[in-house]
């Protein structure tokens with residue numbers, strides 16, 4: 162295990178224990194040395210003093226040669242348990258008196274320390290020498306006791322060091338641990354806690370803790386903001402996508418309208434040419450047909466007198482009906498050509514102030530046979546409707562086409578309501594019938610040329626497309642509201658003031674429902 | 675230590691006796707409260723008992739009654755008797771005092787441990803000492819040249835105080851053992867010839 166991998170807790174403990182044990186060891190050794198040294202000094206001084214005192218107490222005995230007295234004096238050392246033996250020598254070096262402690266068991270020579278001292282009188286004469294042999298075992302025992310005490314002190318201080326390190330651990334390591342835990346949780350992305358267990362104090366740990374908590378708060382805030390942003394992102398992307406989609410739709414719509422108008426223009430030219438040719442050819446037939454009719458009638462008058470019962474008479478009848486058919490065909494073809502011409506007619510023409518109410522009355526009058534016993538016309542005209550500048554006969558054709566469609570949509574009996582009103586600088590002209598209505602699928606095609614739901618011969622499919630072009634040329638709009646079985650309302654919206662601009666942005670088809 | 679103890683004890687007794695005597699003398703009819711020389715001598719004699727060992731005496735027999743003989747000094751004899759009485763009262767080691775008026779050749783001093791020879795016997799002391807030579811009796815006197823005549827302890831008056839001189843060789847010949855402390859306090863000590871060297 163490397164030192165760096167050891168947790169701070171254990172590092173602290175280790176360092177503390179090491180330093181304290183080292184200190185204690187050194188202190189103990191120093192103390193031991195001092196004490197032992199001191200003890201030895203004191204001991205030596207003591208013993209020397211003892212020798213001196215005992216020796217001087219023996220002076221008289223030596224002087225007057227009374228060994229008994231010396232013996233008595235030496236025997237007083239009995240009180241000192243450590244003294245093993247005392248020998249008093251006279252000046253010749255003979256043993257003068259001696260004392261031996263009774264219990265001598267287990268004393269090896271090594272443990273005996275002997276102190277020798279000359280005995281000298283006040284006048285300087287040498288009278289003898291005293292030798293005290295002392296047992297050092299007490300010293301050794303004392304040393305051992307000191308060692309034991311020092312050992313106890315050492316162990317005690319080690320324990321207290323351990324205890325202190327535990328406290329230190331609590332003071333330093335615990336907050337560190339909780340900090341670590343906190344940082345770990347932050348690292349794992351958990352910002353939900355708000356308190357640090359050890360942030361009470363104002364020491365470095367407290368400051369660190371509160372800094373961490375602050376940091377965490379900021380992290381949490383930014384995290385939450387980020388999450389909030391993420392949550393709303395989808396919605397905002399969706400909104401933006403929808404906007405884009407709408408723009409795309411608009412674009413596609415306007416593109417389709419562009420294509421439509423291009424188509425229309427091309428079709429217009431084509432149709433103009435075709436209409437011209439058909440008109441020429443038809444005029445031959447139309448020119449020939451009255452003559453053929455007249456000549457056939459003359460032929461019949463002649464034949465009637467001679468060959469009334471001949472088969473040719475019968476044929477003459479057939480020819481008459483065939484001619485009538487041809488006449489009808491020519492008439493219809495002319496009508497189609499007329500329509501085609503109207504469709505392809507370019508937008509030039511004089512803008513004149515027109516009273517729309519008068520114009521509408523005029524057209525109703527023209528169509529009175531068509532709607533005789535089918536449709537009741539209700540007029541709901543707003544007298545405030547201003548005069549509108551427009552190409553008079555073009556607009557008349559537009560009203561006509563719409564009214565014809567309304568009459569045709571009514572099967573048996575119904576009402577057609579004409580309503581006008583001004584609003585926002587515009588004139589509104591509404592045609593409302595309670596006829597068949599338009600199927601939703603058909604609704605988007607009704608302004609296309611040649612779109613018709615009516616049987617061949619009845620509908621050309623050009624009526625509404627011509628109307629659309631006319632209204633567009635007036636910078637107006639057409640709105641259609643229709644429900645199958647309930648009826649249809651078609652509203653023409655025209656600007657009251659003549660519009661100078663060649664193309665206006667809202668010149669397209671109005672909202673179709 | 676034992677010796678010192680005795681010495682101290684002796685001093686205590688000395689003080690005790692002295693005070694008692696002062697009181698008694700004062701009660702007896704005034705006079706200056708001075709300890710008389712004779713009283714000091716008596717105490718000296720008593721104290722010598724403690725620093726001398728007689729040959730037949732065993733250590734433990736301290737309670738044995740010691741006999742002090744006083745020859746030719748009535749006053750000292752009375753003082754000693756008084757001291758003995760007081761000591762008995764206090765239950766101390768008792769002493770017995772024998773008074774001899776004057777020397778007679780038939781006097782046998784063998785009962786005595788200590789024999790004091792007064793000044794009145796100045797003519798006889800040489801003969802007495804000679805007669806007692808070698809016998810375990812501590813001879814004490816306050817006459818001059820006592821030691822040279824073979825006496826053991828001579829009391830000397832010096833600077834108003836009583837001191838003593840010791841003839842150690844005479845004491846040793848008599849088989850008496852004198853304490854080194856006694857010897858140490860002596861003015862002079864006549865030592866025996868050193869043993870063969």
Ligand SMILES: Nc1ncnc2c1ncn2[C@@H]1O[C@H](COP(=O)(O)OP(=O)(O)O)[C@@H](O)[C@H]1O
Nearest residue numbers: 566567570607613614615620621622623624625
């Ligand atoms: N008022 C109306 N009620 C019901 N259907 C209508 C009405 N106006 C127009 N339509 C429908 O629109 C189609 C196109 O009309 P139009 O262009 O006039 O052609 P046509 O009338 O010749 O069919 C008609 O075929 C019809 O289906």
Ligand SMILES: [Mg+2]
Nearest residue numbers: 565566624625
């Ligand atoms: Mg039509």
